[in-house]
Amino acid sequence: MSSETHINKISGTALPLRGNDIDTDRIVPARFLKEVTFSRMGEYPFFDERFGSDGKPKPHPFNDSRYQGASVLLVNNNFGCGSSREHAPQALNRFGLQAIVGESFAAIFQGNCLAIGLPAVTIAPEEMARLQDMVEEDPSVPFTVDLDAMVVRLPDRTIPCQMPDATRKALLEGNWDTTTMLAKNLPQVRQVASRLPYVGNFRG
Amino acid sequence: MSQQTLYDKIWDSHTVEILPTGQTQLFIGLHLVHEVTSPQAFDMMREQGLKIAFPERTFATADHIVPTDMRSRPFLDDQAEEMMQAIEQNAREFAIDFYGLDSDRQGIVHVIGPQLGLTQPGMTIACGDSHTSTHGAFGSLAFGIGTTQVRDVLATQTLALDRLKVRRIEVNGQLGRGVYAKDVILAIIRKLGVSGGKGFAYEYAGPVIEGLGMDGRMTVCNMSIEGGALCGYINPDQTTFDYMKGRPFVPTGAAFDRAETYWRSMASDTNAVFDDVVRMEGASIEPTVAWGINPGQSVGISERLPLPEESGDPDTTRKAYQHTGFEPGAPILGLPIDVAFVGSCTNSRLSDLRAAAEVVKGRHVDPRVRALAVPGSVQVKIDAEREGLDRIFEEAGFEWREAGCSMCLAINPDQLKGREVCASSSNRNFIGRQGSPTGRTMLMSPAMVAAAALNGKIVDVRNL
Ligand code: SF4
Secondary structure, three states: OOOOOOOOEEEEOEEEOOOOOOEHHHHOOHHHHHOOOOOOHHHOOOHHHHEOOOOOEOOOOOOOHHHOOOOEEEOOOOEOEOOOOOHHHHHHHHHOOOEEEEOOEOHHHHHHHHHOOOOEEEOOHHHHHHHHHHHHHOOOOOEEEEOOOOEEEOOOOEEEOEOOHHHHHHHHOOOOOHHHHHHOOHHHHHHHHHHOOOOOOOOO | OOOOOHHHHHHHHHEEEEOOOOOEEEEOOEEEEEOOOOHHHHHHHHHOOOOOOOHHHEEEEOOOOOOOOOOOOOOOOHHHHHHHHHHHHHHHHOOOEEEOOOOOOOEOHHHHHHHHOOOOOOOEEEEOOHHHHHHHHHOOEEEEOOHHHHHHHHHHOEEEEOOOEEEEEEEEOOOOOOOOHHHHHHHHHHHHOOOOOOOEEEEEEOHHHHOOOHHHHHHHHHOOHHHOOOEEEOOOOHHHHHHHOOOOOOOOHHHHHHHHHHHHHOOOOOOOOOOEEEEEEHHHOOOEEEOOOOOOOEEEOOOEOOOHHHOOOHHHHHHHHHHHOOOOOOEOOOOEOOEEEEOOOOOOOHHHHHHHHHHHOOOOOOOOOEEEEOOOEHHHHHHHHHOOHHHHHHHHOOEEOOOOOHHHOOOOOOOOOOOOEEEEOOOOOOOOOOOOOOOEEEEOOHHHHHHHHHHOEOOOHHHO
């Protein structure tokens, strides 16, 4: 995706994944970090939970045909904790997920989601419990994550959702390619650097 | 008089602009790079024709994939070799300092930064690694970042960040015998939870923290991220300044005095205002073991494993029992282990190795246990060998290895097999973390790992 992409609405079916404190080692097992590109990450989310040591698929929401083609991931508390690996949101995104709705996210994970233009919004735990039940019952329910209105829209109701203001703005305005935005201020960066005594190695 | 925290002072003095998004653009004083999270960032730099803004503030090493037994090239693992060549090539092409396997400065990125004096008080630091929080031990603000943010720092030497709140965690009184920095941070995470630090920077303070040497302070700050805090720091003091003296990247003479003046000025004011304050008693901390599938699932050595219903999060506790196969309510004492690992950026420094060596000296590892001692850097290895620690470990039946991340992350040849249980001085007991999807990890201090190695089970190091 290019830096000008404005992200305001994600629509599609959902994939419910239950559990608190799901860490990035589980999302992408470390051995896949040995690849020098992200190109194959879409094959790896939850690999060790989805496949046995014999390579055979195990029952797992990510293997469940009922959720195939889902765009919205539904998760619980402190999702994405642990290692800073951007491979985790890359893997989810490349698997086909375009938005994550959760009870809460770990800080680095949330930053990494923004960096690749993957919206991660939070809703109240009671709401999440209901949504996960509902999708397990009927995986065809269409979801819309609407960042303009800050709601998750379902056919029969609308749930308010949250996201840090800055993140929301960046996605809506297509400012989430931070490098371009930061690079505009390089002259000011050099000024700040010149005022920090350690940058001149305390030469006095 | 000003009432600022160290966090406020560093944040304000490093602020470049408030961005259109409302985030702050923060100057990064030191960028540390390692082989695993950087290749994609360098690719993006090339694709977009970008140059490194401050190459002289960018330093790279290789640690995660490096084998700790046979370091000869090419590595047996083709992927590891490819990754190693990528960092070598990128360092050359972008003209940054790189400490590779032939350098006596090589080691775990969070061990070498401080050791070389690159890490200094009053600085901002970033690295594509969540344990960058380690460097906060020096009174710096140090952030773990993702790969796209690595590109941000390479290209602009800045990050777009949200300001955090500051929670001061005071550990009062003193620690008992056989209780270490590792036990302190495990106890803090147990108390505040693995997501309790979300939105906060942690300021660690109080007599127990101030009484720690720099190695112990690094152990505490290292695991801030395990408590959900993006960064953690300790105000710099005489212990810090004494450590800095004479390190390769630290100024000398009059410049050192100027540096010290600056460093002192960046500490939290005595009447600084915090968003939250938590107090703990050092004397109530026991040797602690994280037994479950996250670092918050820990118990003191005299305790029993929790019953799911009694724990704060019954579902996660049940999931932990499913994975570990341990019995709810069983005492932690006596749980058998198969592997003992002393190492990682949490506990692979000289004082960690000394503590473990002291325990194993003249004794022998249980014959059923595979035991590894892995120094965090080439320099730590040299220092340890000068003291004869290598011989103590080897005579006790430990393998003495070359510097690297080793079994902390196990994307190198050091891995658990099958359902092995590892007593580990590292920082994460996540499912699969040590290389086997069914392997089990218990986190503890190096001395407790050593004691477990000798006995083939979890024991109280204070009773040896
Ligand atoms: S020792 Fe472990 S936690 Fe530390 S940098 Fe290496 S892999 Fe990461």
